[in-house]
Amino acid sequence: MSSTRSPSPPGPATELLIISHGSPSEPAPQEAFVRELAARVAEVSGAEVRGATLAAEGALEAAVEGLSHPLVFPHFMADGWFVATNMQKRLAKAGLAEWTTLTPLGLLSDLSALALEHLRRAMQESGLPVGETTLIVAAHGSPSNRRPAEVTERFAAQLRAAPDFAAVRTGYVDEEPSIEDAASVEGPALVLPFFAAEAGHVLMDLPEGLEAAGFDGLVLPPIGTWEEIPRLIAAHLRERAAA
Template identity: 30%
Template sequence: MPYRGKTTLLIVAHGTSVADGDPAGVLARQLRPHWNGPVTHAYMRSDPGLRSVLGKMMQAGQTARLVVVPLFFSAGYLVNDELPAILNEAGLRHAMVLPPVTGLHGFIPMVADCLATTLAARNWQAGETTLFLVPHGLKSLKEPSDEQIWQAQRIANVVPELSVKIANVEGQPSLADWRSMADRPHSMFLPLLAGGGVHARTDVPEMMALTEADEAVVLSPIGIWPELPPLILDQAQKRTRHAVVLANFTTADKFVSQSVPAG
């Protein structure tokens, strides 16, 4: 039965080879009780695949009004090129696509609050702490990307006492070299990852190789933060309300134009 008058929320993530790694599905289940409409999820590189999910949604009449949430932490090829191409291919050019997580309004305040809480819990001073942002990165990176530098600067702007560094899982600068980059007595690691995959579970801990002598704390991957679902929900609701108001305004404007004789 078609869903009339409701907006569908679709969470799209990269995908993982880990059997029980399902970050998009977990997020969808967290959002479902709070969303007035269907909520589902898909992956770009694993199952359920995005094309298959879109096909089923179209058959169910769930795509007339669609908000897509990219569970990504950079605006790379998958978000900027492949995702829009697949939506266009499915005839869903009208879909409302939110920015990746790091581009959401409120993302930096959310991170800043977590950093402040962590520092206070450890009785650390920001001026004595190096914050390592840990993105997935790319094997081809020889230095931080412009987007990574921008993210680091945004955090440094709100917590200026911190020393903020980039430490990629893949590419340079590498997380494996974090000790040579640390310039403060304490270190914090913030994985810009969805969570649940091989990188978060295995690669990051192995690359850091922390010892008892290290004054370090590893934060949970942002994709599993409890503060993230409310942030996404707020952005999706605002986008939907804006679209509805705009549609009503456009319809009313056309009605007036057709009703009032020219001249």
């Protein structure tokens, strides 16, 4: 996805603003996370990078101050309502006149390849048998918008094309099939949380669903927190800035 507030191109000095959802009930940890992510992306890209959540009061307004026409990277897993509508309104309300929205994390073309490499290492380190292990992709979903599930299913389909797994199943917090249903499997299995951050759904809903399923296998950290993500974002930034 690529949407733009203004048809004019970004200026010669690349400015990147990383925006994540954040946690309204406990904003500080997620605000610290996105700022640390921005610092790591700046380190590997050489660009000016700032980060803010939508949840922390005043964070977005502070982050856009002094920016002219930044590239905005949504640290979200889908291009649903928050990215397509809410974030755009919030940027304008924060005082930003022009910006270019980049492809969200969950839709980056190289994400599935990065995930496959990460999964192979995790399986090897954990002794999970290649070709005999079930992969469970746990995601948010939405009862009112098909887009989040569509993005998740596309990601899962890309992993199914690899011979590494006995099956790739998807389960959701907010729609069917549930995480409990997806994780009710026999034999070796592991869970990939298709989430941008380690917040409420990952800390509460996911463990509850896995416990209900009796799942006691390997659960990876959410994909948006992996150490490879800053370089993936930096590569996307270079591609877009050069376009």
